[in-house]
Amino acid sequence: MNLALIHSRAVIGMDAPAVTVEVHLSLGLPAFSIVGLPETSVKEAKERVRCALINAGFDWPARRITVNLAPADLPKEGGRFDLPIAIGILAASEQCQSDKLANIELAGELALSGELRPVHGIIPMVVSSQQANRQLLLPEQNGAEAALVEANHCLVANHLLTVTAWLNDKQELANAAIESATAIGADHPDLQDVIGQQQAKRALTVAAAGRHHLLFYGPPGTGKTMLASRLPGILPAMNDQEALESATVYSISHQGFKACNWRQRPFRSPHHSSSAVALVGGGSQPKPGEISLAHRGVLFLDELPEFSRHVLDMLRQPLESGQITISRAARQLDFPAQFQLIAAMNPSPCGNWGNPNVACRSTPDEIRRYLNRLSGPLLDRFDMSLEVPALAEQGLYQQRSDGPSSSDVKQTVEQCYQLQLDRQGCANGQLQGALLHQHCQLSQENSQLLQRIIEQFGLSARAQQRVLKVARTIADLRHCEQIESSHISEAISYRAVDRLMQQLAT
Structure with a gap:
């Protein structure tokens, strides 16, 4: 399999339009390019994803890697596409299964070690993914925010290896959970x-x-x-x-x-x-x-x-x-x-x-x-x-x-x-x-x-x-x-x- 399609979302104003992350591996000199109107923070995902995959123990494909963020005329910013790009590369290189990817949306920034870091704009993403009838997989630190909208709709993970283990049916992911602190009332001055x-x-x-x-x-x-x-x-x-x-x-x-x-x-x-x-x-x-x-x-x-x-x-x-x-x-x-x-x-x-x-x-x-x-x-x-x-x-x-x-x-x-x-x-x-x-x-x-x-x-x-x-x-x-x-x-x-x-x- 040389092509993988991953579902994700951008955040534009109060909306979270759908973004399809298309990853293609082709013959030729090894290279890595991201197209689809990416901002600087998205272009820098190349180095974050490469280091995260290597440090997590995966093989980096010695192929020409092209990542297309569709639609092409929609601006993309932030580190939210790190996880979809990484999973796309693993799925295209057959290092993880892709059966579940059609019904899941991914978002999350990657540390160089492979750990998942939180991103902003979670609430509109949860609402939009619900309307698209797909689950949303997020970093664990975004779980409490996502659970305010719908806890059972969102899965959370803290590492890239946890996500791939779930895709390979070796491990179950937890649902988003509301923090106990949300039940505490505000202490306003009297x-x-x-x-x-x-x-x-x-x-x-x-x-x-x-x-x-x-x-x-x-x-x-x-x-x-x-x-x-x-x-x-x-x-x-x-x-x-x-x-x-x-x-x-x-x-x-x-x-x-x-x-x-x-x-x-x-x-x-x-x-x-x-x-x-x-x-x-x-x-x-x-x-x-x-x-x-x-x-x-x-x-x-x-x-x-x-x-x-x-x-x-x-x-x-x-x-x-x-x-x-x-x-x-x-x-x-x-x-x-x-x-x-x-x-x-x-x-x-x-x-x-x-x-x-x-x-x-x-x-x-x-x-x-x-x-x-x-x-x-x-x-x-x-x-x-x-x-x-x-x-x-x-x-x-x-x-x-x-x-x-x-x-x-x-x-x-x-x-x-x-x-x-x-x-x-x-x-x-x-x-x-x-x-x-x-x-x-x-x-x-x-x-x-x-x-x-x-x-x-x-x-x-x-x-x-x-x-x-x-x-x-x-x-x-x-x-x-x-x-x-x-x-x-x-x-x-x-x-x-x-x-x-x-x-x-x-």
Whole structure:
């Protein structure tokens, strides 16, 4: 047998297209060539595979070896094709049986000793191989990740010799197994650690219940970052589909997915020096950015005005659509980006404008330039904004807040969130079009009240819709079927940045 066909998969964006590894041994001077649009890391497989086969005790064929990775127009990268190439050479040179190769897909990087090393992008490979009705053979270190999707579908091995022994019916391979660490819940910081700031905690509860975007502003040291870091601990638990989507994004990224993070909502907090590619994704071989890594979780932007305005404005479209499209000359890739945006900022360059305890050192022009770093359309996409004032001196000496704990708040949030799912199939923060008008209807009196407020603050049509969504969540938290005037008043109280900008303009 001079030709062997091995099934494998590449990873392009969120997909794992099939790749057929064709290995042909022919007469002629000994040579080894790989074709089929391989990247540098794939071309280097020649040396890894050769050393691995020799060190594992196999004969290296003194033939002309040609490896074709089909389809030829699909880019191939990474070390995932090492194992398929090695098995292809062994099958073509009749050093192992090939009966099982038609129903199995292989992926794994080879060490020079023949040991198997993990690769990224496992979750989309498992899903795609299931759809193709073929088993997937992976390195043992990828087993826990693969088992999150389907444990019985995946086989794992730790060495090339183990794989060949299984192909020769001399040994059985184990199925992928879930690590015990995946059952351990996340240890999120507790909301009771935040002293005072009862209004901010209430705003955080409303934001968590309705999946609303929230902006905190206030002097340094008032607890804005502490409050934001407690949000994942009060969010509703992930369902299977949400957990799989989040895990898939991490699986295809360079960070990789850790099985112990299964069902934990991500919390991403990039530094304000982050580039546009780091935040929204991209690169020559597009990879997901922070907004996609925060999919189904929280993206926290601290010191919001310190981010580049160009970078921040790139968030506007994903905030509306829930996905980001990366376009390149060769292809177009879509990454999910359905995240909850939480941001924190100071009201002035010195941070003390409006602080009764510390004098402000910034001039009105400096404050105006500072706040103008944030575009109006971006601020318009925050459902809620709230001032977090400085605490009185005596309140700083409390060791623990007397408010509810994160577990108590989470229980309330989950009940409210489930109510929204049962009624409309999504969170209030995601209501659009007809659903928004259907579930956020106002009486004539309340409609007139809202209209007067809109005219007073000069809010846009988008801001008006966001006020309605927040009011709907407040009504749900109070178990009210209809939105009442008190709900609208509380929702309007969470438009502090609009009042701040109006004050600055005068």
